[in-house]
Amino acid sequence: MRVPLRWLAEHVDLEPGSRGAEVAAALVRVGLEEEGIHTGDVTGPLVVGEVLELVKEPQKNGKTINWCRVDVGPEHNEADLDHAQGSRGIVCGAHNFVVGDHVVVALPGAVLPGGFAIAARKTYGHVSDGMICSSRELGLGDDHDGILVLAQARPGVATVPGQDALALLGLDEETVEVNVTPDRGYCFSVRGLAREYAHGVRRPVAEVFRDPAPAEVAAPVGPGPAVRLEADPPLRGQVGCDRFVARAVRGVDPAAASPAWMTERLRQVGMRPVSLVVDVTNYVMLATGQPMHAYDLGLLGEALVVRRARAGEKLTTLDGVVRDLHAEDLLVTDEGGRAGSTRVLGLAGVMGGADTEVSAGTTDVLLEAAHFSPVSVARTARRHRLPSEAAKRFERGTDPQLCPRAAELATRLLVELGGGRADAAWTDESALAPATVIELPAGFCERVVGVAYSAAEIREALTEIGCAVEGADGAALTVTVPSWRPDLRQKVDLVEEVARLNGYDRVPSVLPPAPAGRGLTAGQRARRSAARGLVEDGFVEVLSYPFVAASVHDAFRLPADDPRRRTVRLVNPLSAEAPLMRTSILDSLVETLRRNVSRGSRDVALVEFGSVTRSVGGAPVPVLGVQDRPGEAELAAVAAGLPEQPLHVAGILAGRRRGPGVTSDGFAATSEAVLWVDAVEAARTVARSVGVGIEVRAGDRAPWHPGRCAEVRTAGGTLVGHAGELHPSVLATLGLPARTAAFELDLDVLLAELGPPVRVAPLSTYPAATQDVALVVPDTVAAAEVEAALRAGAGSLLEDVRLFDLYRGSQVGEGRSSLAFALRFRAPDRTLTAEEASAARDTAVAEAARRTGAVQRA
Missing domain, CATH: 3.30.930.10 (Bira Bifunctional Protein; Domain 2)
Structure with a gap:
């Protein structure tokens, strides 16, 4: 998740003089991971310029270029005989600006996104001393058909030639990027990161945090769009949808453009501006963490229905792909439309359908803010390989209490920026489960973490993250979990929060003593x-x-x-x-x-x-819970x-x-x-x-x-x-x-054949006696069998047996082999006599003959 510092500062008081590194350090202090600190991809002199002259010059290739004189401020202008204040000559191929317009000029030495370096160069018979930029050349959008005219892009913002355009366009602003762990889904929003920053700098949330979601939402004056949540068997203990808010905004100007501040923020966090309606829903999602979807109201049926997919159903999603739906897919559908039957509108929490997509001609909009099952959304997104921004948030758990507030914020923005009218009647279909309540025994935090937290520290930490805490100090606490923290399910989760907010640096590092006598088996x-x-x-x-x-x-x-x-x-x-x-x-x-x-x-x-x-x-192996130790039968x-x-x-x-x-x-x-x-x-x-x-x-x-x-x-x-x-x-x-x-x-x-540890005998200092023996055996007898028989019969004086020759031929007969072995004998306390060695050899040969039928070769 990326968050621009100016946007973050609107919702939490930053420490004086804080830069991106300090903000990132505060977030890391409470368990988030820093991914990087980003600024714009534009470097070097980028200034506001005023077009003084514009001469159209047709070229032989049929193209017409503009030869412009541009005032870029006293510090950057060159001497110009025709203009006392000086200017620069620039060649430009776009035609959507006129004399007097203020434009963005990249002077020689500037580097635009993609490593495009600007230098003075001769072209079309002129020396172009800089470049007049479009939105795409600056990395501000995809518009490359014309020049970025500041009066249109920044209505009401006064600009003067020579003014720093980097600061004006927000290209110099730092953006902090953090890696959000799966259990901290609320941090995929400015709202969540602002709260975490307050924790990181040890400031009370109530004093420094300003919620981007409206605190007050007027109750609907009557029933709004019809919504029905069909009975849904729980998937891993979670129903598919337990809240669905629908609000209509009519008369939105389809030509209204998203304001520059909104498109800049979307771009800074890595999203592409599309249109006013889509940008508003994306902006609200980034600000609050509540994903939203907008439908073309004129294309909808009489009622919206949230249900599971049925056999044979298909959906063309917004990316143009026709998808075969699975029985576990949770859908948003409508009934009573133009076709008079049920129609699939989108994969709930993942991606909408193309049939009701907001288009350039849409004037009436239906806004959806819902709470879908994390498990259901995660499975659907993976099944269809659709890792959308909405799915990323839903599968980690969103705040069900935020739905009407997010819908209110989106409605206000469409009314303000698009000239729409909000219906006073709207729908809030809800079947929410009660809030999670956890009993936290006294002393449990210290037993788990090893730090003696005081009762005040525990109560303060849990209150700071939004929990309601009841119970006397020194006794068990009853903790009601806030709606935006679905990851808090058991008492050890609360212990983690206490340790996190009080600082992981307080947790001692103790090296356990190595018990004596234990090594490798x-x-x-x-x-x-x-x-x-x-x-x-x-x-x-x-x-x-x-x-x-x-x-x-x-x-x-x-x-x-x-x-x-x-x-x-x-x-x-x-x-x-x-x-x-x-x-x-x-x-x-x-x-x-x-x-x-x-x-x-x-x-x-x-x-x-x-x-x-x-x-x-x-x-099949049963799936065990983690609440308690499994019993013997389960194991x-x-x-x-x-x-x-x-x-x-x-x-x-x-x-x-x-x-x-x-x-x-x-x-x-x-x-x-x-x-x-x-x-x-x-x-x-x-x-x-x-x-x-x-x-x-x-x-x-x-x-x-x-x-x-x-x-x-x-x-x-x-x-x-x-x-x-x-x-x-x-x-x-x-x-x-x-x-x-x-x-x-x-x-x-x-x-398994390992016996007790081998007891090593002392080395004998007496010489060895070697006896060679050749034994003739049928080819069906393995040499290993003969060797085993020799070892068994040689007795305790035998030190080693080695096969050193194999012969097959007429001298031993057809189907027979001659195996030559070297037997080494040694006594620990004396030098063996020739008679002793020969006797041991003869005993070994006799045993080989008895076991394998071997005959000693002369």
Whole structure:
């Protein structure tokens, strides 16, 4: 909301010498946010000029220009042989002014809106020493057909050549812009900001505030235009319309123009002047905060009806768009018109219709000032994508008691400025609920804020914002909320007002003591260890949006009955193209990889830790109130309806795993392309980092390649996830590089295997004994199974087992493989003998033979 200082000063006493910065600081002090301080876009010398001579000169191109001599004041005139007082020569192409007119002249050095710099230049055979300006060139309006003649634009205002036109036109006035939070809708008006300024400078509102809305409104002498509020089922506890004021003004001069002071104020707050009737309704809305609408009275039916939309109804709004109406849309309609049937006139509180729009020929006007449901207006505005100025105020809550006063102000302005006659009979259809009353217990403010406010301070603060306060000091207070503060609904809202008006600087900043012995949980430490291990292995941790399209499941070739297709759909997604919550981190991680590849990155290794969402197909989650803590039954109902969100980790690799380089011993190293085993090794890195043992087995799961997919299981056999190369058709569909590999693990399952903290044994200072063994096994036996058997049989002396060779060929037979393992043994208290190491090896081989059928190769 923007407010010019002179307009604000009409309704509240500003502190002496206050500029925009001081006014903005006062508003910030009471909780508003400063957006900026604006002045006009015109700089440099802009003065009043009197046209002394005007010579019309036809040009060869068919255009006629005016060669003018203009008196711009003694300080700016140049010596002129023909005029003793001097003047400036200026070329002008407009023809709506004559000799003797006072005009606005931009002298060389001035800069007009849009960065248009003025300089003396030769044109049409003359040196034009400045520019005579139109309204649009000055940013005052859209009129560019003619020059701004001050006698017409400022009737009754005396001007002299050389006078500063910046001050005359209000182009030098400061305008303060503040950001209004959703709960402070009354600040979308000069009325609301004037009250807040009084609070900000700690001045009593009753002494310094002057309400722009008329205090007295004469009662109607009879029934005015017929208005009916149809019975409306409450939408979230609010009826659609509980007050509707309609007043008629007849005989308005359609040629009457809006006065300069009004158009200047509209322009300063960012609104475009249109016509007298429209400008009056906009001016009243800005001044009071009550949106208004004007109808052409001659085009209306016999009665206005406020109701919900019916099936099949349409409306052409003022912006020329034909809109299909929704059953929840609140409408203003009429009955008994020329068509003899019901007609939709507008979306209540959002935008009017084109059928009854005020036009250049309108003389009789019906003014509407109503109070509509904030929820209803907000939903309608978003549904039809119509963020109008009226909707912006209605959806934050307006003052229902202001409707007749705002209508009175608009009526007076139309009578005064347009020569109209106001009907003495008018309509005020009302079904208002009683004012909100809140009980504020004694001591409640101090318990919430931590400041010992006195009873006088609490009473004074609540009275200042317009509340009626009853009750003795030291006892509970009964507070009646003012009509313009619909945001005050419960006692904590009143506490906020007390803290705000007494100064947030009084609220102490206390750092709570950190309780001893509390740090990261074991799970949190494990998750960080896993992230650190992967990053050290060359991965880059990313964070992608968890919102996906259903097409990703088709791209991943998921079976129709795959549980990952059972998703949770968002009611109000950020993008209509991605309305589903992901059931796998790879669902969104592939998009991150695809974006990087499309930007030229070919060697990529990405990892993400995050939640996935699994639909449980339960009952809808109930909407809980905030008045009290929910009960156990309510919490159980919420828990039953919430989807499961386990923590996963997923990684994806493409291109080269390692680039070419030089090894530590000086030999050239070739680049290594990503293989499916790199994804498996990344899964092992996660398990090692968290301290959980895993087993890797052959697997088959989309979107992985069936022959290059591994299952990752815990030592107890619980499935943790999968790793391997993605299916070629998946890569082709997604446009990803060939041989791209990926893994995904369920961290919740993996971390459930965490045992007690590992007790680190002291390092042995005795040498290790290494024994190599080659075992022949059928191809169907996984190397991991053989390794597990060797570990189980080697006993406590075993320190490490490492597979270092795989052989398939005629020497071991068809369908068999030779696996060579290096077993490292070490004792903590002695040097092992060759016999001890060999015995341990033989025991390990025997266990492998028993479990897997392995035969030691000679």
